Amino acid sequence: xxxxxLLATIEAIHAAGLDDACWPxxxxxxxxxxxxxxxxxxxxxxxxxxxxxxxxVGIPPARQIExxxxxxxxxxxxxxxxxxxxxxxxxxxQIIGEAAMRRDPFYADFLPQNGLRYFVAGTIRxxxxxxxxxxIQRSAKQGHVGKxxxxxxxxxxxxxxxxxxxxxxLKNTGETHDVLERTLDCLADGVAVLRSDGTVIYxxxxxxxxxxxxDGISIRKNAIEFTDSEARTKYKAAVAAVLKLRAGESDSxxxxxxxxxxxxxxxxxxxxxxxxxxxxxxKQPSTALAIVFVRDPHARRVAATITLRDLFGLTEAEAGxxxxxxxxxxxxxxxxxxxxxxxxxxxxxxxxxEKTGSSRMAELIxxxxxxxxxxxxx
Numbered sequence: 544x545x546x547x548x549l550l551a552t553i554e555a556i557h558a559a560g561l562d563d564a565c566w567p568x569x570x571x572x573x574x575x576x577x578x579x580x581x582x583x584x585x586x587x588x589x590x591x592x593x594x595x596x597x598x599x600v601g602i603p604p605a606r607q608i609e610x611x612x613x614x615x616x617x618x619x620x621x622x623x624x625x626x627x628x629x630x631x632x633x634x635x636x637q638i639i640g641e642a643a644m645r646r647d648p649f650y651a652d653f654l655p656q657n658g659l660r661y662f663v664a665g666t667i668r669x670x671x672x673x674x675x676x677x678x679i680q681r682s683a684k685q686g687h688v689g690k691x692x693x694x695x696x697x698x699x700x701x702x703x704x705x706x707x708x709x710x711x712x713l714k715n716t717g718e719t720h721d722v723l724e725r726t727l728d729c730l731a732d733g734v735a736v737l738r739s740d741g742t743v744i745y746x747x748x749x750x751x752x753x754x755x756x757x758d759g760i761s762i763r764k765n766a767i768e769f770t771d772s773e774a775r776t777k778y779k780a781a782v783a784a785v786l787k788l789r790a791g792e793s794d795s796x797x798x799x800x801x802x803x804x805x806x807x808x809x810x811x812x813x814x815x816x817x818x819x820x821x822x823x824x825x826k827q828p829s830t831a832l833a834i835v836f837v838r839d840p841h842a843r844r845v846a847a848t849i850t851l852r853d854l855f856g857l858t859e860a861e862a863g864x865x866x867x868x869x870x871x872x873x874x875x876x877x878x879x880x881x882x883x884x885x886x887x888x889x890x891x892x893x894x895x896x897e898k899t900g901s902s903r904m905a906e907l908i909x910x911x912x913x914x915x916x917x918x919x920x921x
Contacts, residue, residue, distance in 0.1 A: 550791045560706030566598035579679035586675040618649045627666045634663045663688040665700040733837035759805040774803035781816040785833045813838040855898045
């Protein structure tokens with residue numbers, strides 16, 4: 544089995560956590576990786592003794608199988624499964640041997656009717672109220688699972704657990720994505736999420752504002768473009784590195800940071816690119832590739848000034864001094880850059896300490912350094 548096949552399977556599992564319609568694809572991928580003729584993912588409400596969720600590939604629905612209710616009720620697998628702890632991997636020989644299988648109605652009568660014989664399963668959730676499990680079904684010809692299949696199931700269990708937890712959270716809080724987008728829109732830094740083809744899935748308001756100015760960065764044909772040729776080269780290399788990581792061709796982290804010059808004079812942007820393996824976007828859950836951060840020093844200064852003014856009631860001059868102290872600028876250098884006398888700067892410093900409730904310089908700087916949240920200026 545290629546490493547890329549396992550990575551693709553894990554990605555499909557996480558996509559299913561965000562969209563129930565992706566479970567058949569995830570189950571098919573698990574079936575191929577582990578080896579089987581069918582796969583199921585089911586959630587049982589114990590209080591009702593009924594499924595609250597059921598997905599399958601390669602296996603007929605229970606309602607289409609004659610006497611399914613009878614055989615499932617006496618199945619050794621079901622009885623044992625309802626007692627297995629969360630995270631446990633189960634297989635036939637833990638609960639029944641070949642001789643006993645030949646005498647058991649479930650194994651001897653029911654499974655052969657459907658071309659099945661053996662199984663391996665992972666328990667995702669086991670509580671007094673609920674039982675969730677995924678299983679790979681194998682034919683008699685494929686034989687009983689071995690160490691390889693059991694090891695693979697143990698690798699997959701935590702990913703299916705995470706997908707199940709994400710799906711449950713999204714179901715309980717349907718506005719999760721909207722809340723996340725509103726939160727990202729508050730940031731002074733630009734944030735964009737890319738598809739695997741490099742086009743933009745999502746851009747927060749700060750990124751859109753940067754792109755509209757076309758001052759070194761723009762969005763054209765739904766793709767990010769840089770005026771600076773060196774930034775273009777580094778951006779392409781970073782995206783290519785993420786694609787290699789996603790395809791299993793690299794084990795190295797694909798994060799990358801570089802500067803991008805503006806079209807006009809001014810401090811350059813800082814660009815950070817990070818991979819999003821196993822993470823999905825809202826509308827195209829299986830295609831989210833990377834997240835791009837754009838730090839605009841000018842926008843952050845404006846946002847920080849407004850935040851400091853609002854938080855402590857500072858004047859423009861006092862907020863400017865506070866930012867200089869955050870950056871480690873000496874008072875004499877700050878006075879020279881602003882064409883102010885040192886007496887004026889010390890007056891601003893005294894007022895700044897009073898308004899922030901700081902008795903000492905070290906306390907003031909510590910307090911200011913704890914306020915670096917890059918919120919957008921509205």
